[in-house]
Amino acid sequence: MGHISTLGEIQLVPVDRLKRSARENLSTQVERQIRMSLLDGRFGPGDRISLSSLAATLGTSVTPVREALSRLAAEHAFELIPGQIARVPLFDPVRYRELCDIRVAVEGLAAERAALNATKRDLAKLERCLTTFLAASKANELRKTMSVGRDFRFGVYAASKMPALVRVIEGLWLQCAPSFRLFYAFSSRDETLEVNYQRLYDALAAKNPKDARECVERIVTSGAARLMA
Incomplete structure (x- = not known):
């Protein structure tokens, strides 16, 4: 059984700051942070979130929190269970393999298009992100490595200039990302991932769609193989 995740792990911002945005309602902002x-x-x-504790931290009612988690549950990122609790689904090897097979196809496509469409500004941002990732990985700063690694990957996908495709990838990651935490629970620095990220950036800079696709396919499949092993 997963633990009740502390609100410090979620790192939500105070509700008074949330209310400053007139463009989004409260439940949308809560959803975005989760x-x-x-x-x-x-x-x-298996990790769980208490709806009432989350609402208390935000200084709001349970309603916007429930609305946010209900939408995430519809994307199979959470399960709503009795007792005002949302739970991350338990690890299912068969489901994880299926999701990874889909990710190979769609993330490979995004990388391929990114190699063709990335601007100089995109590449400069990705280079900075890659530098930060490599430093965090070499220092075994696991939480930072995961966060910056996500920034790098989605920076690549955003460079494809295919926002609908990026939304599909995000939906798949919502279901897979909790398993990444399992990987880091049993591993430390992943030098293979460092090399593959560098090769991916080089492929984008060289405008080589074939190499970019192959890099991402290798990243997804090798990561899945190590986790399953």
């Missing part, structure tokens, strides 16, 4: 925490691997399979 979504980013999932993508960063801050939750593991």
Whole structure:
């Protein structure tokens, strides 16, 4: 059984700051922050969130929290269980393999298009992100490694200039990212991933779509193989 995740792990901002934005309602902003925490691997399979505790931390009612988690549950990122609790689904090897097979196809496509469409500004941002990732990985700063690694990957996918495709990838990551935390629970520095990220950046800079696709396919499949092993 997963633990009740502390609100410090989620790192939500205070509700008074949330209310400053007139463009989004409160539940949307709560959802966005929980979504980013999932993508960063801050939750593991079986971890649970207390709706009432989360609402108390935000200084709001349970309603916007429930609305946010209900939408994430519809994307199979959480399960709502009795007792005002949301739980990350337990690890299922068969489901994980299926999701990874899909990710190979769609993330490979995104990388391929990114190699064709990335601007100089995109590449400069990715280079900075890669430098930060490599430093964090070499220092075994696991939480930072996961967070910056996610930034790098989605920076690559955003450079594809295919926002609908990026949304599909994000939906897949919401379901897979908790398992990334399992990987880091049994591993430390991943030098192979460092090399593959560098090769991916080089492929984008060289505008080589074939190499970019192959790099991402290798990243997804090798990561899945190590986790399953």
